[in-house]
Amino acid sequence: MAQNQINTCLKRIFTVFNCFFAIIGAIIILLTLLSQVVTDVNVEELEGRTSGLITLYVVGIVTLTIAVLGAYGANRENKVCLIIFLVCMVIGSLMMLRVGIVIATARPQVEGVLENKLRSLLPLDKASEDVRQKADDVQTNLQCCGLFSYNDWEENIPDSCLCNRMQEDEGLCQTVSYRSLFQSTQQRKTIFSKPCFPTIMHFLLMIINVVMGVFLTLGMLAVLGMILSSIMIHQMRHRSRATMLMTVPAIFTAQPPKYEELQNAPGY
Structure with missing residues (x-):
């Protein structure tokens, strides 16, 4: 029977580490499958x-x-x-840490870039049909009106901004007066009081934080796996040296006290 070359305790730690690593991989696959099923209804809208x-x-x-x-x-x-x-851990740790650091560096600039891009779409009532449709969907789902305010729609506030009685009782709405292009009299509408941009930014930053945390966590786990596997490879290459380290050195073996050596010495 061949003698174990790797320390048993180290082997168990490494096995537990890989079980945890495998669970992370399985979770990523399951979440991706769930995302595919959930987003399958709106494939054409997801670039x-x-x-x-x-x-x-x-x-x-x-x-x-x-x-x-x-x-x-x-x-x-x-x-x-x-x-x-x-080798996989070395490559993986470099890639994961690099991506995580890039995301962390770019995160403070995301809000300004997104705000500039969305402001270029204003006014919304004069935007393309595709932009208006997406804005209506966002307003309906997030219960908001306009990207930065209801004035983004100028004089043509859509029905997706309108509140019902239950939402009005919950304090989510405000009443505004405006004059449409086809009517000379003032109109009053009860619409959602909050704009959409803060909510969009909140969810976007939450996704960025999750992605950044995943990459940095995988990078640190890859570094840990690299250290553990390096130690085991070293033990397999220097099996005899590892065995000697497990033996008790001669200096720690029991020896008789000095006074007994003097007492039993010849001539005393």
């Missing part, structure tokens, strides 16, 4: 949906595969598998 889903599937499958490879290499003490795992 880049296919490429995004493919990227998430690849990340989940690669994470799961690497975790299985690392666990197999540790349990079987397969040096080739551990070396492949180490």
Whole structure:
């Protein structure tokens, strides 16, 4: 029976690490599948949906595969598998940390860039049909009116801004007066009081924070996996040295006290 070359405690820690890594990969795959099912009804409105889903599937499958490879290499003490795992961890840690740092650096600029892009669409009542349709959908779902205020629609406030009695009782609405293009008299409408941009920005920053946290967490886990796999490969290359470290050095062996040596010495 071959002697174990890797410390048993280290092997168990590494196995637990890879189980956790595999769970993360499986969660990414399941969340991607759920996103695909949920967004399938509005495929034509989601730009880049296919490429995004493919990227998430690849990340989940690669994470799961690497975790299985690392666990197999540790349990079987397969040096080739551990070396492949180490190379993947080095590449993965560099990529994940780089992306996470780039996202963290660009995060403060997102609000200004998005605001400038949305202001270029104003006024909304004179925008393209596609922009107006998307604005109506956002206003209906988020219960808001206009990107920055209801004045974004100028004199043509759409029905998606209107409140019902229940929403009015909840304090979500305000009553405004305006004059449309086709009527000379003032009109009053009860519309949502909050604009859409703060809510859009809140959800966008939340998504950015989640993505940044995922990449930085995966990067730190990759660094940890790199350290653990490096130690195990080192133990497999220097098996005899590792065995000597497990033995008790001679200086710690029990020796008789000095006074007993003097007492039993010849001539005393």
